[in-house]
Amino acid sequence: MCGIVGYIGNKNAQDFLISGLKRLEYRGYDSAGIVTLAENGDATYLRAQGKITNLEEKLLKNKRSDMIGIGHTRWATHGEPSERNAHPHQINDLFLVHNGIIENYKELKETLNDYDFKSETDTEVLAALIDSFYKNGDYPLSNAVVQALKLVKGTYGIAVVSRKNPSEIVVARFGSPLVIGIGNNETLIASDASALVGHTKRAIYLNDGEVARVTNDSVEIKTLNAEPVSAKVEEIETNLAAIQKGGYEHFLLKEIMEQPQSLMETLRGRVNVEEGTVRLGGPGLSEDELRRIKHLVIVGCGTAYHAGLLASYYIEKFTPEITIETVIASEYRYKEAYIPENSVALIVSQSGETADTLACLREIKKQGIKTIGIVNAIGSTIAREVDGGTYVHVGPEISVASTKAFTSQVIAMVMFGLTIAQAKGVKKAILKPYVEEINKLPSEIEKVLNSVSGGIKKIADTYKEYEHAIYLGRDTSYPIAMEGALKLKEISYIDANAYAFGELKHGPLALIDDRFFEMAFLPKGVLYDKAISNVQEVLARNGHIVAITNNQEFDLQVENIIKIDTSLLIFAPLLMNLVSQLLAYYITTAKGYNVDQPRNLAKSVTVE
Ligand code: M6R
Numbered sequence: 255m256c257g258i259v260g261y262i263g264n265k266n267a268q269d270f271l272i273s274g275l276k277r278l279e280y281r282g283y284d285s286a287g288i289v290t291l292a293e294n295g296d297a298t299y300l301r302a303q304g305k306i307t308n309l310e311e312k313l314l315k316n317k318r319s320d321m322i323g324i325g326h327t328r329w330a331t332h333g334e335p336s337e338r339n340a341h342p343h344q345i346n347d348l349f350l351v352h353n354g355i356i357e358n359y360k361e362l363k364e365t366l367n368d369y370d371f372k373s374e375t376d377t378e379v380l381a382a383l384i385d386s387f388y389k390n391g392d393y394p395l396s397n398a399v400v401q402a403l404k405l406v407k408g409t410y411g412i413a414v415v416s417r418k419n420p421s422e423i424v425v426a427r428f429g430s431p432l433v434i435g436i437g438n439n440e441t442l443i444a445s446d447a448s449a450l451v452g453h454t455k456r457a458i459y460l461n462d463g464e465v466a467r468v469t470n471d472s473v474e475i476k477t478l479n480a481e482p483v484s485a486k487v488e489e490i491e492t493n494l495a496a497i498q499k500g501g502y503e504h505f506l507l508k509e510i511m512e513q514p515q516s517l518m519e520t521l522r523g524r525v526n527v528e529e530g531t532v533r534l535g536g537p538g539l540s541e542d543e544l545r546r547i548k549h550l551v552i553v554g555c556g557t558a559y560h561a562g563l564l565a566s567y568y569i570e571k572f573t574p575e576i577t578i579e580t581v582i583a584s585e586y587r588y589k590e591a592y593i594p595e596n597s598v599a600l601i602v603s604q605s606g607e608t609a610d611t612l613a614c615l616r617e618i619k620k621q622g623i624k625t626i627g628i629v630n631a632i633g634s635t636i637a638r639e640v641d642g643g644t645y646v647h648v649g650p651e652i653s654v655a656s657t658k659a660f661t662s663q664v665i666a667m668v669m670f671g672l673t674i675a676q677a678k679g680v681k682k683a684i685l686k687p688y689v690e691e692i693n694k695l696p697s698e699i700e701k702v703l704n705s706v707s708g709g710i711k712k713i714a715d716t717y718k719e720y721e722h723a724i725y726l727g728r729d730t731s732y733p734i735a736m737e738g739a740l741k742l743k744e745i746s747y748i749d750a751n752a753y754a755f756g757e758l759k760h761g762p763l764a765l766i767d768d769r770f771f772e773m774a775f776l777p778k779g780v781l782y783d784k785a786i787s788n789v790q791e792v793l794a795r796n797g798h799i800v801a802i803t804n805n806q807e808f809d810l811q812v813e814n815i816i817k818i819d820t821s822l823l824i825f826a827p828l829l830m831n832l833v834s835q836l837l838a839y840y841i842t843t844a845k846g847y848n849v850d851q852p853r854n855l856a857k858s859v860t861v862e
Pocket of ligand 1: 554555556557558602603604605606607608611654655656657740741744857858859
């Protein structure tokens with residue numbers, strides 16, 4: 255969603271602000287803006303609706319060598335996407351950029367009668383509120399920010415500058431990430447560390463309720479209660495190659511194709527094939543605590559939810575006496591759900607910043623339940639608030655559609671399930687096949703990606719004009735069907751829905767006609783024959799079926815067949831998911847849509 259950048263130092267601020275905003279483009283936005291200040295306080299203030307290139311056009315006539323400034327990409331919440339509503343917002347001498355939502359902005363606005371508001375945003379109200387304490391520069395800016403934030407209900411990551419003192423930036427966070435990069439005689443601000451990569455490796459991640467006054471060579475942090483905070487400087491692990499396309503046309507294709515390596519990173523040091531065991535350090539649960547687990551709650555949104563659902567199918571198969579509930583975070587946060595004793599909650603999130611997932615984490619913690627993060631973004635809010643966790647280590651996922659994170663989330667959760675099963679004394683003979691297949695998965699993924707891409711591209715051409723798609727699976731391939739449908743709809747805008755094969759006769763079968771094509775996931779296994787019967791039912795109604803199977807003898811006369819050549823049985827559905835990812839990619843490129851930044855969506859959903 256929205257992105258923040260800021261710069262104060264000895265170089266050109268406009269250069270960093272624009273390059274930083276471009277790094278944050280992947281998060282989704284509809285307008286952008288920057289302000290820089292000269293030494294005498296003169297402001298160069300530019301905003302534009304649409305892409306950052308529109309802002310750059312304005313910049314061509316307004317090039318400055320100012321060395322302090324802030325910038326923003328906005329994803330509209332209050333008020334339409336427009337230049338007027340774009341950030342920074344200016345009130346008198348102050349400029350403010352803001353991520354998050356000020357929930358009580360209407361009440362606050364009523365108290366700010368002296369101000370003439372120009373936008374429909376909650377952010378402009380916050381700017382006025384800060385200004386009302388700043389009193390034309392008579393009080394330190396950081397104090398004014400603290401006074402204002404004490405009155406605010408909602409979430410924020412903010413950066414503020416004043417024409418009265420162009421040698422400081424004040425930043426604060428509550429619920430929206432804010433990172434301070436420490437450079438050489440320069441300090442950089444971003445809502446996402448990827449904007450800082452290549453500029454510095456040292457960063458301070460602000461915590462909720464903290465306000466920092468930043469100059470080119472100092473960072474003073476305090477809480478809203480004026481208590482000083484000693485900053486912890488951490489290392490940014492991401493490198494430049496990880497956030498570049500690396501020769502691919504789109505980030506999505508790069509991220510699909512790099513799954514052999516990204517999964518290897520998830521597995522590194524955690525799998526012992528000889529012994530048939532796995533070991534996860536991060537959750538921090540003793541053998542006894544693992545043994546006592548009776549119930550797992552798995553929480554996530556979108557793809558993370560699907561990963562949780564798939565993992566639950568696997569874990570239930572090999573872990574005795576355990577119940578698993580996989581829940582959608584936006585629903586669960588408002589349920590008065592009772593979580594039984596001896597439960598552990600897995601909090602699944604690529605970004606580690608998803609608002610609903612974070613809210614669930616906080617609610618679950620209140621009940622005294624242990625929380626374990628299955629997170630990718632290092633240092634993210636969820637990663638820092640869980641009791642323990644397992645990073646999936648897939649590197650930055652830039653494309654809005656989540657792909658490599660899904661594969662690794664599933665496997666990280668299965669490995670967590672295996673550690674529970676090991677502690678509960680489940681026989682090695684039961685667990686070893688899982689460990690062996692996990693170990694082979696990266697190379698099998700590579701093999702499948704290399705063998706199926708060309709065929710899928712052709713199939714994509716056949717189905718690109720269809721209006722609807724139905725994804726069908728059962729058992730472990732049902733979550734795969736759900737994930738496939740999500741991938742297709744979110745980037746190609748084809749209406750795609752998933753059903754368990756067994757549900758067909760309970761309604762969806764009525765849909766089958768020439769406007770639809772059906773993706774049938776058919777892994778070999780105990781339910782294979784039943785799924786084949788369901789395929790027959792669709793065939794009998796002239797369905798346009800694409801069958802994805804690892805059964806090399808499959809010979810039904812369906813419209814298209816994608817055969818997966820693999821020795822894996824347990825995780826064959828994960829290989830079939832690669833087909834869904836590639837199909838969504840190729841259909842979308844064939845339609846000429848923006849693959850990496852689909853309309854209306856954001857990479858990291860930091861508001862409810
Ligand atoms: O960062 P998270 O894993 O918490 O994000 C959850 C969802 O917003 C995300 O998976 C979303 O559904 C993706 N666009 C799906 O491709």
